[in-house]
Amino acid sequence: MGWNQEHSLPKKIYGTLFWSVPILFFIALMLKSPLIFSLGLLFAIFILMNHYYLQYVAEKTDVFDEIEVIRMFPNDTRNITIPLENKGKLPILNGEISFTFYDYDGAIELVETSGMKQEAYIFPFTLLPLTRKKREIEVKAMKRGVAQIRTIEFTVHDLLKLSHLRLHYRDYFRRELIVYPTPNPVNGLDQVVQQKQGDLPRQRSLHEDVMMTMGTREYVSGDPFNRVHWKASARTNSLQTKIYEKTTILKWTIVVNIYHQDRSKLTVENLEEILSHVAFVCQFATKHHISFEIYINTRVPKLIFIHLPPGNGKDHLLKALELLARVSKYTITTHPTEVLKMVRKEQGLTRLLFILVHIAKKKKVFIENGEELAQLCTE
Numbered sequence: 371m372g373w374n375q376e377h378s379l380p381k382k383i384y385g386t387l388f389w390s391v392p393i394l395f396f397i398a399l400m401l402k403s404p405l406i407f408s409l410g411l412l413f414a415i416f417i418l419m420n421h422y423y424l425q426y427v428a429e430k431t432d433v434f435d436e437i438e439v440i441r442m443f444p445n446d447t448r449n450i451t452i453p454l455e456n457k458g459k460l461p462i463l464n465g466e467i468s469f470t471f472y473d474y475d476g477a478i479e480l481v482e483t484s485g486m487k488q489e490a491y492i493f494p495f496t497l498l499p500l501t502r503k504k505r506e507i508e509v510k511a512m513k514r515g516v517a518q519i520r521t522i523e524f525t526v527h528d529l530l531k532l533s534h535l536r537l538h539y540r541d542y543f544r545r546e547l548i549v550y551p552t553p554n555p556v557n558g559l560d561q562v563v564q565q566k567q568g569d570l571p572r573q574r575s576l577h578e579d580v581m582m583t584m585g586t587r588e589y590v591s592g593d594p595f596n597r598v599h600w601k602a603s604a605r606t607n608s609l610q611t612k613i614y615e616k617t618t619i620l621k622w623t624i625v626v627n628i629y630h631q632d633r634s635k636l637t638v639e640n641l642e643e644i645l646s647h648v649a650f651v652c653q654f655a656t657k658h659h660i661s662f663e664i665y666i667n668t669r670v671p672k673l674i675f676i677h678l679p680p681g682n683g684k685d686h687l688l689k690a691l692e693l694l695a696r697v698s699k700y701t702i703t704t705h706p707t708e709v710l711k712m713v714r715k716e717q718g719l720t721r722l723l724f725i726l727v728h729i730a731k732k733k734k735v736f737i738e739n740g741e742e743l744a745q746l747c748t749e
Contacts (some may be wrong), residue, residue: 372386372433372539372540373428373537373539373542374537374538374540375430375535375536375537376535376536376537376538377424377533377535377536377538378533378534378535381463384599390410390413392410392411392412394406394407394409394413395407395410395595397638398638400607403422404454415718417515419529420528420529420530420532423460423529424526424528424533424534424535425535426458426732427458427460427526427535428458428526428535428537429528429643430456430457430458431454431455431456431457431458431460431497431524431537432454432455432457433453433454433455433522433539433541433543434453434454434502435451435453435504435553436541436542436543436544437542437543437544438450438451438545438546439546439548440513440542440545440546440547440548441691441692441702442548442549443481443511443549443550443552443748444509444511444512444513444514444551444552445510445511445679446510446511446551447481447508447509447510447511448508448509448547449506449508449509449510450506450507450509450519450545450547451502451504451505451506451507451545452469452493452495452505452507452522452545453465453502453503453504453505454467454495454497454502454503454505454524455497455501455502455503456497456498456499456501456502456503457500458499458500459499459500459663460499461498461499462495462496462497462526463495463496463529464496464526464527464528464531465494465497465524465525465526465527465529466492466493466495466497466524466525467492467493467495467496467522467523467524467525468490468491468492468493468503468522468523468524468525468600469490469491469519469522469545470490470491470519470520471491471517471518471519471521472517472519472649473515473516473517473518474515474698474700475511475513475514475515475551475698475699476512476513476515476673477511477513477514477515477516477517477547477667478509478510478511478515478549479509479510479511479512480508480509480510481508481509481510482507482508482509483661486580487702491507493505493507495524495565509547511549512545512549513642514550514552514642514645514694514695515549515671515695516546516547516548516549516647516695516696517544517546517547517549518544518545518546519543519544519545520543520544521538521539521540522539522543522566523535523536523537523538523539524536524539525537526675526742537728547623548692548695548696550649550692550694550695551642551645551646551648551694552646552692553649553650553653553706554643554646554647554649555650556647556648556650556651556654557649559654559700564655565748569713570601573693578645579620580659585613586599586602586610586611586612587610587611587615587676588608588609588610588611589603589608589610589611593611597610597611597612598610598611598612599612606629614650619659621661621662621663621664621680622651622660622661622662622663623665623712623713624648624662624663624664624665625664625665625667625706625709625710626644626645626648626650626664626665626666626667627705627706627709628641628666628667628697628701628703629665629667629705629706630645630703630705635701636699636700636702636703637699637701637703638702641697641699645694645697648664648690648694649681649690649694650695651692651710651729652687652690652691653687655682656682656683656684656686656687658676659682660682661678661680661681661682661684662681662682662690663677663678663679663680664676664677664678664693665677665709665712665713666693666697667702667703667704667705667706667708667709668697668701668702668703668704669701669702669703674704674708674712674742675704675709675712676693676697678690678693731748
């Protein structure tokens with residue numbers, strides 16, 4: 371059990387009790403007084419019982435379910451849990467659990483504190499013998515961001531609350547609340563269509579996958595001879611032409627620029643709006659079965675940008691939203707030119723490229739398809 375212990379004793383009270391014991395025993399022997407002896411014995415038992423109780427509780431208290439991740443959108447409410455287990459046969463009657471939220475962006479708020487921000491939050495905690503208990507604490511998501519509880523403290527008081535033992539949990543403990551950005555619509559996405567040879571079925575595509583036969587039709591003059599389906603022709607006694615699945619490639623590369631031209635500022639002023647637009651693009655791509663990847667020009671160890679590899683589906687969307695939630699306005703950014711050079715080097719012109727940027731204090735979305743550059747305003 372990973373606890374660091376910090377024992378707090380009131381010097382005046384315990385000092386008086388401690389020195390009273392030998393003095394009372396001496397007086398009792400001198401006066402041969404059973405009453406004074408009993409009083410000294412009572413003080414000694416009280417000191418020993420308090421010490422034993424606090425040490426016993428420290429040894430028998432444990433933490434379970436050390437990791438918990440909660441994902442939310444702004445204005446959602448959820449319950450985080452602080453779990454403790456009493457493995458002993460004595461109850462913990464005067465316990466207090468305390469923790470600190472690492473929430474630099476103000477992403478969440480504790481409902482019980484009525485909106486008052488605190489350095490540390492303290493809640494009463496009582497545990498019966500041989501029981502597990504989770505203290506549920508209601509929180510509300512206020513804005514995009516990530517908040518964490520990285521450790522907890524458990525304070526146990528003695529039977530008369532004269533002294534206490536503070537336990538600092540030293541093993542790994544994590545409560546993480548991830549608040550996704552609210553999707554903000556980007557006009558014109560329905561008009562963005564990329565028609566290139568690929569593997570995604572598309573009814574109106576100009577391209578066909580010759581490895582995917584979806585049926586046959588009557589042969590007409592001009593059909594290529596290598597498309598004749600000889601087995602079907604033999605069955606029907608007439609020439610049949612193979613019909614191939616029409617396919618296209620739908621892969622988007624989303625490049626997010628949060629670099630501020632004024633280097634006294636770390637990120638762009640409308641960071642939240644840009645990330646909300648990116649969230650909408652990711653949702654749109656997922657809804658339309660489009661594979662996408664994301665580049666963000668924020669520095670991480672050994673890299674000049676963050677990259678979410680290509681993928682699709684609900685799980686990939688959740689990864690994208692979590693990535694956007696973790697972008698901090700206090701991060702160090704890379705000049706967009708460096709990132710775009712890397713993206714063009716890796717991608718060439720095979721994908722549709724979205725560049726979400728900050729220009730003249732207005733939010734813009736640029737869409738590049740090959741050499742053609744179109745601009746869509748998100749107003």
